[in-house]
Amino acid sequence: MPIIEMHLMTGRSVEQKRAVAAAITDAVCTTLGVKAETVRILVTEHGSEDFSVAGVTAGLRSEKQQVPEGI
Amino acid sequence: MPIIEMHLMTGRSVEQKRAVAAAITDAVCTTLGVKAETVRILVTEHGSEDFSVAGVTAGLRSEKQQVPEGI
Amino acid sequence: MPIIEMHLMTGRSVEQKRAVAAAITDAVCTTLGVKAETVRILVTEHGSEDFSVAGVTAGLRSEKQQVPEGI
Amino acid sequence: MPIIEMHLMTGRSVEQKRAVAAAITDAVCTTLGVKAETVRILVTEHGSEDFSVAGVTAGLRSEKQQVPEGI
Amino acid sequence: MPIIEMHLMTGRSVEQKRAVAAAITDAVCTTLGVKAETVRILVTEHGSEDFSVAGVTAGLRSEKQQVPEGI
Amino acid sequence: MPIIEMHLMTGRSVEQKRAVAAAITDAVCTTLGVKAETVRILVTEHGSEDFSVAGVTAGLRSEKQQVPEGI
Numbered sequence: 001m002p003i004i005e006m007h008l009m010t011g012r013s014v015e016q017k018r019a020v021a022a023a024i025t026d027a028v029c030t031t032l033g034v035k036a037e038t039v040r041i042l043v044t045e046h047g048s049e050d051f052s053v054a055g056v057t058a059g060l061r062s063e064k065q066q067v068p069e070g071i
Numbered sequence: 072m073p074i075i076e077m078h079l080m081t082g083r084s085v086e087q088k089r090a091v092a093a094a095i096t097d098a099v100c101t102t103l104g105v106k107a108e109t110v111r112i113l114v115t116e117h118g119s120e121d122f123s124v125a126g127v128t129a130g131l132r133s134e135k136q137q138v139p140e141g142i
Numbered sequence: 143m144p145i146i147e148m149h150l151m152t153g154r155s156v157e158q159k160r161a162v163a164a165a166i167t168d169a170v171c172t173t174l175g176v177k178a179e180t181v182r183i184l185v186t187e188h189g190s191e192d193f194s195v196a197g198v199t200a201g202l203r204s205e206k207q208q209v210p211e212g213i
Numbered sequence: 214m215p216i217i218e219m220h221l222m223t224g225r226s227v228e229q230k231r232a233v234a235a236a237i238t239d240a241v242c243t244t245l246g247v248k249a250e251t252v253r254i255l256v257t258e259h260g261s262e263d264f265s266v267a268g269v270t271a272g273l274r275s276e277k278q279q280v281p282e283g284i
Numbered sequence: 285m286p287i288i289e290m291h292l293m294t295g296r297s298v299e300q301k302r303a304v305a306a307a308i309t310d311a312v313c314t315t316l317g318v319k320a321e322t323v324r325i326l327v328t329e330h331g332s333e334d335f336s337v338a339g340v341t342a343g344l345r346s347e348k349q350q351v352p353e354g355i
Numbered sequence: 356m357p358i359i360e361m362h363l364m365t366g367r368s369v370e371q372k373r374a375v376a377a378a379i380t381d382a383v384c385t386t387l388g389v390k391a392e393t394v395r396i397l398v399t400e401h402g403s404e405d406f407s408v409a410g411v412t413a414g415l416r417s418e419k420q421q422v423p424e425g426i
Contacts, residue, residue, distance in 0.1 A: 012387065016386060023385060031374040
């Protein structure tokens, strides 16, 4: 412990994933006083139809914003 | 909050995913009295060998049911 | 399936929990065409220091809002 | 219940997945005294850049180990 | 990895928790060929109003069954 | 998104929880280029019998280490 599950939208680069893993681990070690070896991070990526806010999926929200308003 | 993780078998259509996100959000807002903007839903899909009931994966169960019984 | 994990702030009543379980299950059955018996919902409650938005826990946010502004 | 979520690195065979589902279910039934029908297992697979220990993803760790040391 | 999250109803004894942790770990090591040191298990317990099947919480189901039928 | 679930052993102070929430959020925003408002962190605490490594719960491991070796 700590064991961390992070949910992301799909599409992050390898570099971003490596950077965020290192940065979160540093953040946790510094603030909780644990050894880095005890920190495990699991990333799960979600597609645009697999995440919603206010009942609207990211994919649907994206479509709607492409529609010019006021026409 | 609420933050909701929903596990589904793979294969739902975009329409189904949009409909279930909207319907769950309505259900939560009505019964818990929260604003829709606070409701987030994460969907994770699982393949037929990644879900089991009673120690039998959905894939294995499907195979077995294709075997004619009594022959 | 579906198996649903719902994260809530602590403090919901028994009546609210029963109502939301029934309402989410109805929402899922109607939109995904599954039988109610296949729907399982797990609720996990989180205290005010165990949920944060923008790096500020709900507890800290609550404290800050109690401080009169402009004094 | 019990409902079990198992996180694995990608790449397990169908045979391994079927074997581990059966074995975990047996383990749980024997020690907790529950019926097999109540045991559900969800598997989520993670790629090599989606799992890290000590802030280093499995992919980065693998790369580093391929570099000959001392040369 | 594997990292396993197990959801249980509240009320298991220390002995049961120790036994199921050992048994699941054995099951995973035997079937997946991993070292025991890589297996981590997290248990989360859920109260009777925090788990529902078919839209009915375990608590409500329990109450209903206490009502004598046929009277 | 990102939505982060962090599993900790019980016993962290309010100050530690507030510090780790702020630090993880900073780490994520810096490396992934997201706005802080999109980062949500859920903490779940686990007791000493609810976390095991290599099939041994933290509670059992703690007990064993109190037994003097070699006596």
